Amino acid sequence: MKASIGQIEVLSPELHAIVAGLHENDGPLCQSIYDEIRETVSDYRLAAEVGLPDDLKASLTWHVRLWHEALLQARTPSEDVLEQAGALTRRRVHQGIPLDSLLRAFRIGSGGLWRALIEAVTGDEILEKELLLKVSPYLLRHFDIVSHHVAQAYMDEQFQQASWRDRVRGELWSVVSARREDAEAFARYCRILSIDAEAVHVAIVFAVHDVAGGTRLDSQTFIRISREMGMDGENCMYIRYRDHLVMWVPAGRGEPLVDGDRRIGKCAQQVIDRIGKIERAGVGLPGAGAAAWWTSLEQAFRAIEHGQGSGACVSRYSHILLDEAIAHSDSTRQFLGAILDRLAVEPHLLETLQAYFQHKQHRKSVASALGVHPNTVDHRLQRIETLLSGDFNDVAWLATLSAALRLQRSDVTKER
Incomplete structure (x- = not known):
């Protein structure tokens, strides 16, 4: 009986032998897809995670073999196999690879696998027809199943990570806003977020367009802003306070305070230029510890209020010291x-x-x-x-x- 779309029909002995050969010698194919992903998807090329290239190769090889084995065994991936795919995917969250880049890599991979099959049967009309009628219907179904499971695993991991980090940020904010004398708690929550509690930080306040109208910033926008400020999007402190986005940015180690103040002001201007939802920014003075974080926050708000009167996009408290x-x-x-x-x-x-x-x-x-x-x-x-x-x-x-x-x-x- 002929298989329906989404199921795998048993391959002819000739096509089965070709797929088996690709399966046994998949190194060149994996390398070709790997190179295309690295060249095409900048997040894989520019990611700071040292182990990402090797991890990508291992994951890519796993998915190539999964595809070939599905064809050879005429069997769709089991739930256990899909769970393994999800486990591989969850690491991408921690490696800083966005979901759209992950799914783009999947599309590149599926295209590479299909081209390899086409090249292997080109010139043989019978095998070309079999490839078209037997394999192509399942190709779409296979990668739809896998990519859907992968996307769900990615979002689940992202939610779990964001959830506990948001809870820690909430605890850290309670210390900064109300328990500034609790140095032990401040240090503990900073350590959980991989923030150096003893380092000098500067508060930045961003005004968001149409806050009263309900405009909100999603988590990816928070991460984009933090990266524009030169920080790890996951391990940084930010909150929504008085209808503004507040972030604490570490000063450069050994960097003169005057130079750091100017650099952070330039980074804030880049955020305004590149992220349409942000319209103005205020920059406080640097300081270390919970009390200094709060003082810098107050200064940043006074700076942004001063800038609203003067029309400046970025206002630094250092420019209004005498006025204050x-x-x-x-x-x-x-x-x-x-x-x-x-x-x-x-x-x-x-x-x-x-x-x-x-x-x-x-x-x-x-x-x-x-x-x-x-x-x-x-x-x-x-x-x-x-x-x-x-x-x-x-x-x-x-x-x-x-x-x-x-x-x-x-x-x-x-x-x-």
Whole structure:
């Protein structure tokens, strides 16, 4: 009786012999498929897992032999065999191979196996017809069964991994947000996530498009963002907090803090450029330990709020240190306000002082910008010195004047 689609019809002795020969000498075929996968699927080529190439070869050989044995024995894979396929697949989750890349590799493999059979019977019309009528219906069914089982095993493993990691992240967040004095718990949960608890970390806050409308980030997007930030997508700390994505990024070992601050800011900009759901980012200052993580988080939120007013995509707290110092000290604001009030009596003095800093204290440039003679600028600067009992050669006094102007700009921005 003729087999239905999805079942395997017993092969003729001639075709059986050809498949047996491919089965006994499958090394070149396996190598050819391996090379095509590595060349075509970048995740297999670029993965950091050292043992992946050997593991891929072993898995590939197993699947090639499974296909040949199914044809030779005219028998579909048993549940036990499919469980073995699932076990091979689960390792890909831990090796960082995405599911779409895994399934693409399967399609490449099935194509390679079919081409090998076609090449083996080319020129023999009888065997070509047998291949078309007997084998091709089962080819699709075979790889549909195996790839479905593989995809299910992958998603199950991914869910299990994500589930326990999310629980650990939740525990770590409870320490950072409410039990910052519990250094032992902080170290324990960091260790479970393969995070160096003693290393310096920086908090980054990402604003997500249309959060109020229900836009969410899936786990793969979290992983993509973490990789853009130079981290392992699985072993990192991230949470959703106040409708933002928060991540803690390790500073480079031995990297100067200033260089690290600039590098992390650039990485955050890459996330915005490459991942459409992210619109703005705030970067805190580096620190080690639960209390420092929380402080950096607060700083990152203040930075992103400041950036929203200025229109910046990436705002670093290091750029608003003086603004923050001014904003959180009533006496400082009162003193700087008194400086502005005194200059406001003669408005052209305040205008001149603003231009003086904008043009990097170059008096001719200031005169040109204001449309006055350089001597006029000199007279106005002398008047400022007289009113405020200061000296433009005094660096500390210059810093105070600059802070007063920053306060004025901040107040104007708030009024808007």
